[in-house]
Amino acid sequence: MTRTIKLAVIPGDGIGPEVIEQANRVLDAVLDGGDVVLERTEFKLGAERFLETGDTLPEAEQAAIAEHEAILFGAVGGVPGDPRLKTANIERGLLLKLRFDFDHYANVRPCALVPGVVSTLANPGEVDFVVVREGTEGPYAGNGGRLRPGTPAEVATEVSVNTAYGIERVVRYAFQVAESRPRKTLTWVHKTNVLVHAGATWQRIVEAVAAEHPGIAVDYMHVDAATIHMVQNPSRFDVIVTDNLFGDILTDLAGAIGGGIGLAASGNINPDGTFPSMFEPVHGSAPDIAGKQLADPTAAILSAALMLDHLGLAADGDRIRAAVRSDLAGATDRGDAPRSTTAVGDAVIAQLPARA
Amino acid sequence: MTRTIKLAVIPGDGIGPEVIEQANRVLDAVLDGGDVVLERTEFKLGAERFLETGDTLPEAEQAAIAEHEAILFGAVGGVPGDPRLKTANIERGLLLKLRFDFDHYANVRPCALVPGVVSTLANPGEVDFVVVREGTEGPYAGNGGRLRPGTPAEVATEVSVNTAYGIERVVRYAFQVAESRPRKTLTWVHKTNVLVHAGATWQRIVEAVAAEHPGIAVDYMHVDAATIHMVQNPSRFDVIVTDNLFGDILTDLAGAIGGGIGLAASGNINPDGTFPSMFEPVHGSAPDIAGKQLADPTAAILSAALMLDHLGLAADGDRIRAAVRSDLAGATDRGDAPRSTTAVGDAVIAQLPARA
Ligand SMILES: CC(C)[C@H](C(=O)O)[C@@H](O)C(=O)O
Ligand SMILES: CC(C)[C@H](C(=O)O)[C@@H](O)C(=O)O
Numbered sequence: 095m096t097r098t099i100k101l102a103v104i105p106g107d108g109i110g111p112e113v114i115e116q117a118n119r120v121l122d123a124v125l126d127g128g129d130v131v132l133e134r135t136e137f138k139l140g141a142e143r144f145l146e147t148g149d150t151l152p153e154a155e156q157a158a159i160a161e162h163e164a165i166l167f168g169a170v171g172g173v174p175g176d177p178r179l180k181t182a183n184i185e186r187g188l189l190l191k192l193r194f195d196f197d198h199y200a201n202v203r204p205c206a207l208v209p210g211v212v213s214t215l216a217n218p219g220e221v222d223f224v225v226v227r228e229g230t231e232g233p234y235a236g237n238g239g240r241l242r243p244g245t246p247a248e249v250a251t252e253v254s255v256n257t258a259y260g261i262e263r264v265v266r267y268a269f270q271v272a273e274s275r276p277r278k279t280l281t282w283v284h285k286t287n288v289l290v291h292a293g294a295t296w297q298r299i300v301e302a303v304a305a306e307h308p309g310i311a312v313d314y315m316h317v318d319a320a321t322i323h324m325v326q327n328p329s330r331f332d333v334i335v336t337d338n339l340f341g342d343i344l345t346d347l348a349g350a351i352g353g354g355i356g357l358a359a360s361g362n363i364n365p366d367g368t369f370p371s372m373f374e375p376v377h378g379s380a381p382d383i384a385g386k387q388l389a390d391p392t393a394a395i396l397s398a399a400l401m402l403d404h405l406g407l408a409a410d411g412d413r414i415r416a417a418v419r420s421d422l423a424g425a426t427d428r429g430d431a432p433r434s435t436t437a438v439g440d441a442v443i444a445q446l447p448a449r450a
Numbered sequence: 451m452t453r454t455i456k457l458a459v460i461p462g463d464g465i466g467p468e469v470i471e472q473a474n475r476v477l478d479a480v481l482d483g484g485d486v487v488l489e490r491t492e493f494k495l496g497a498e499r500f501l502e503t504g505d506t507l508p509e510a511e512q513a514a515i516a517e518h519e520a521i522l523f524g525a526v527g528g529v530p531g532d533p534r535l536k537t538a539n540i541e542r543g544l545l546l547k548l549r550f551d552f553d554h555y556a557n558v559r560p561c562a563l564v565p566g567v568v569s570t571l572a573n574p575g576e577v578d579f580v581v582v583r584e585g586t587e588g589p590y591a592g593n594g595g596r597l598r599p600g601t602p603a604e605v606a607t608e609v610s611v612n613t614a615y616g617i618e619r620v621v622r623y624a625f626q627v628a629e630s631r632p633r634k635t636l637t638w639v640h641k642t643n644v645l646v647h648a649g650a651t652w653q654r655i656v657e658a659v660a661a662e663h664p665g666i667a668v669d670y671m672h673v674d675a676a677t678i679h680m681v682q683n684p685s686r687f688d689v690i691v692t693d694n695l696f697g698d699i700l701t702d703l704a705g706a707i708g709g710g711i712g713l714a715a716s717g718n719i720n721p722d723g724t725f726p727s728m729f730e731p732v733h734g735s736a737p738d739i740a741g742k743q744l745a746d747p748t749a750a751i752l753s754a755a756l757m758l759d760h761l762g763l764a765a766d767g768d769r770i771r772a773a774v775r776s777d778l779a780g781a782t783d784r785g786d787a788p789r790s791t792t793a794v795g796d797a798v799i800a801q802l803p804a805r806a
Contacts, residue, residue, distance in 0.1 A: 213572065214681050214682050216568075216569065216571060233608075236646075243650070246614050248614035249611065250650065251612070252610040252612075254594070254607060255607055257605050259603075262602075287539065288541065288695075291595050291608055294606065295606040318698050318701075325570050326706055345674075346675060350682055
């Protein structure tokens with residue numbers, strides 16, 4: 095019996111279409127000969143679309159996307175400083191709108207250093223952790239405003255909104271992730287000594303949920319100290335749970351130490367299944383290298399693997415990860431010669447292990 | 451003619467007193483034989499004091515501190531999780547209160563990798579930049595609160611307050627720092643694509659002040675991307691200006707890549723001279739290693755050098771920095787054997803160059 099999965103694809107801007115093309119090829123290859131078929135609908139959204147039509151995320155398209163089982167997302171954003179984009183905010187109006195409206199409260203970003211990958215750290219040690227970033231509130235809420243804009247008396251506020259509802263569900267999710275991993279360690283990261291209100295709420299909830307998970311070792315770290323540990327001793331991390339902004343910052347840093355942002359995958363997960371979850375490389379649209387076959391599609395390919403896990407196809411997700419690992423392990427033999435975006439896709443496909 | 455400088459000293463908790471002791475010894479040695487005399491008043495403040503008397507920062511003591519020309523600050527904070535400190539917030543009630551009440555709007559944190567210092571990065575290249583962190587507003591304003599605390603309907607807010615007044619003065623200060631440096635480059639860091647209100651105010655002001663400094667090359671970076679650049683290519687930075695929270699995070703990361711937080715100095719500067727500026731190592735009180743002569747006093751010693759610069763004694767500040775540099779350069783010869791806190795102080799004093 096064939097299972098048909100409706101997949102929404104949003105390639106986006108810059109290198110987005112190139113890397114998504116390879117992710118799609120790898121998906122087709124890994125599912126080939128099995129009983130799962132992807133039925134794709136492509137949505138042309140992003141800065142380019144905005145420049146053509148003035149649309150950021152039309153309601154009808156958002157409703158159509160919601161009818162899919164999952165979303166594969168490339169990257170959005172035009173050339174920095176493009177004056178025609180001055181009035182647009184593609185990030186807030188498209189990417190964050192999807193995360194918020196589709197209630198992607200668990201933004202899951204694994205970081206692992208695998209053989210063949212050169213770290214920016216002198217002595218990285220074993221690196222294998224996952225950041226669970228809250229995805230629907232905190233400083234990203236969009237609350238705030240500007241009083242007397244453009245005058246010397248201007249005041250701008252940004253209101254971080256943190257609810258017990260929102261924190262508890264992502265903390266529960268992170269504990270579940272920790273339960274599924276051998277080291278069973280969870281580090282929660284905040285800045286409780288300064289952001290005392292939100293910090294107190296986070297602390298209360300982490301402690302309450304921790305009491306239900308006696309098998310998980312829990313520790314706390316201020317976000318500033320977490321950056322130090324991440325570059326001095328990243329092997330101490332197993333699962334990190336943190337708020338939306340701290341998670342944004344820490345996962346870029348994690349990407350950098352885990353072999354570069356070209357390898358960093360993410361899932362914007364709605365664990366309740368009310369809306370489709372969305373899978374995207376952590377990197378941006380990199381307009382400066384777009385269309386030149388210079389982008390590394392590995393992050394997009396690994397994001398597709400996370401998508402398969404989420405769709406109950408973890409065996410196929412594992413096959414993609416195995417192929418990526420053996421491709422990366424070959425880096426030393428290949429030397430420094432850069433490969434085209436398509437060549438990386440070819441190599442991963444060639445190394446897909448047979449179905450078990 | 452002898453100049454007497456009234457110096458307030460707040461050694462604080464944990465390793466604070468140990469490292470400040472060495473900074474004071476180095477100060478005495480560098481000023482010895484010159485025409486400047488330090489008249490010190492010590493203030494016992496911090497977690498230990500709170501546990502003894504219940505005081506965090508009594509008004510009379512704050513007024514007394516304000517009568518000094520500068521403040522040398524160690525580190526404050528008790529043992530994490532100490533239940534007796536649950537009701538205290540030493541950081542907000544003492545350290546941040548001093549920064550805010552004394553209008554330390556330019557928090558200056560240099561980061562340089564010098565010979566003999568091993569970086570956590572595999573290929574750091576030349577590292578020599580300074581972060582100018584806003585010190586009196588932003589997410590540190592302390593605005594916000596908790597609604598329905600302890601219930602499932604709890605909501606906690608943190609309000610980042612950003613004023614044109616507050617941003618302009620620190621941006622102006624940062625441009626001045628950039629003008630004084632050979633590379634004449636300023637990077638401003640924010641998260642304008644998400645924190646659109648505060649981001650717009652920052653952008654407007656940076657652009658306006660930049661127009662007055664045509665000789666300075668200005669670029670912008672999102673805070674998440676800044677962490678990547680800091681670990682992949684830190685030599686691209688010269689002067690960074692950013693908000694209070696982003697500055698907190700980036701300077702811990704900078705400390706880590708610049709040879710460790712044991713070397714990171716800072717000045718909480720009130721450039722207007724209305725209140726005494728305060729000089730402190732970026733590291734915390736590290737209660738786990740306190741009293742064991744294990745702490746590196748270098749950050750405190752370099753903070754004292756920044757203090758001398760601020761007091762118009764840059765030649766003596768330079769002498770301290772030269773001594774620290776030659777001490778650090780000897781690390782390779784010394785091997786891995788750790789030195790006591792006092793031994794580092796001794797070594798720096800022994801290597802102080804003669805007065806020019
Ligand atoms: C593009 C931007 C809005 C986004 C974020 O801040 O979440 C990105 O940095 C990320 O981490 O996915
Ligand atoms: C102790 C804490 C309040 C402080 C801060 O957040 O500013 C510290 O981390 C620093 O960077 O000086």
